[in-house]
Amino acid sequence: MLIKTYGSAVFGVNAAIVIIEVNIVNGLHFFIVGMPDVAVKESQQRIESAIKSNGYEMPKRKVIINLAPADIKKEGSAYDLPMAISILAATGQAKCLNLDQYIIMGELSLDGGVRPIKGALPIAIEARKRGFKGFILPRQNAREAAVVNDLEVYGVDSMNEALAFLAGEREIEPTFVDTRNEFFTSINDYKEDFIDVKGQENVKRALEVAAAGGHNLLMIGSPGSGKTMLAKRLPSILPPLSLNEALETTKIHSVAGKIAKDASLMTTRPFRSPHHTISNVALVGGGSFPQPGEISLAHNGVLFLDELPEFKRTVLEVMRQPLEDRKIIISRSRFSIEYPSSFMLIASMNPCPCGFYNHPEKECVCMPGAVQKYLNRISGPLLDRIDIHIEVVPVPFEKLSEQRPAENSETIRYRVLKARIVQQKRFAQHPGIHCNAMMTPLLLREYSILNDAGYSLLRNAMAKLGLSARAYDRILKVSRTIADLEASENIQPAHVAEAIQYRSLDRENWAG
DSSP states (O other): OEEEEEEEEEETTEEEEEEEEEEEESSOOEEEESSBOHHHHTHHHHHHHHHHHTTOOOOSSEEEEEEESTTSOBOSSTTHHHHHHHHHHHTTSSOOOOGGGEEEOOEEOTTSBEEOOSOHHHHHHHHHHTTOSEEEEEGGGHHHHTTSTTSEEEEESBHHHHHHHHTTSSOOOOOOOOHHHHHHHSTTOOSOOGGGOOSOHHHHHHHHHHHHHTOOEEEEEOTTSSHHHHHHTGGGGSOOOOHHHHHHHHHHHHHTTOSOTTOOOOOSOOEEOOOTTOOHHHHHEETTTTEEOHHHHTTTSEEEESSGGGSOHHHHHTTHHHHHHSEEEEEOSSOEEEEEOOOEEEEEEOSSSSSOTTOSSSOOOOOTTHHHHHHTTSOHHHHTTOOEEEEEOOOOHHHHTOOSOOOOHHHHHHHHHHHHHHHHHHTTTSTTOOSGGGOOHHHHHHHOOBOHHHHHHHHHHHHHSOOOTHHHHHHHHHHHHHHHHTTOSSBOHHHHHHHHHTBGGGSTTTTO
């Protein structure tokens, strides 16, 4: 008897429907066809054990399972549950009604329990799009899938529970998530807050400017000066996620299996901080079975690279194209996958190998030329994509012991949000441009016009401070953002002067 159930395969951040056809015929052996990977082929042992553990019998005839369409590679263990249900339905051991109305996914344990899967959200989106009534999946993934409206999501703990539901012998309450209510009640729920930061007013100002314009930022300072503490608080001053951004971000984390148990929609901007030993593939994504990398997991949020010169040069260089295009394409011989990667890059580094170059109290013990050699680990093309360089000096005792509370994240975020609204209106007629950091040279000439005093100041700064040519566009973009923060339609000389301060590494002889 031929039985069909429906599952799904995830490619990139999207899903495709997979038809699972099971036929029991005369003969021997167990066959799975339709480009299954090793994990799918190994499901025979899991399915057989689960069926026998729950009092059913494995058929003593030939079992043929076809995963259609056969030209798409099927990966992972999430097909266990639909294949087991199909086998029991095909042998008449289970009565399964309306199988064509449900997507069924889940990994089986040897005793018939159901384990969580990856990609529940994109699968649920595709199920609703294709007109399925419901989605049967592990209970741990139910809230994640229930973010999708107009789709009944049934979380189960075991194969027997799924069989009883399909036979009409057991009622399961569909999982319901009030997406909008959950989103808006926890939209700015960050643990870190700038109120904890003592001193460092100039660095907090630089971070505010970076957040307002979507600019990449590099902090240079000695160990213990607070670089990591400041970076971790940046998401708390960024504009809140929109509902579409939250869904897009959740899809990526769902595909990567990074959604917490019983969690639903991600409501805060992601903050990713990979270790400097990370590989190229782990950063940008890919692998034998392509998965999103750290730059995609940081989509709509912050990617923080601590101790930037310690990262392998090849790892840093692969970020150049995603920083420009805000997406990454993983190409293989049979297919290519696109992952979004629109993130803010925040990096930190010591000024030299010993960490105390330019320190106000401690003396640098590095050999002559070592400082410049250390800085040269970061290539010019990558540095070209970082708009703001800011020096971070240690906080003196007087500031640390101050009882007066610092400005909190909510206050800073309000100013950032006002500046972003100005930019949204400015770029309303330019699709794909959302903030000043994204401006093309054409838009830069249109919206970053300086008056005579501003041009004179910039010309003198480039001559006297030895600023490089690549600093020119970056200064104009940052000046535009500073003007937006001040609610100024035109860029004033004071805005240019502040932007010039944020180009430390472009100064000639900065490293001595």
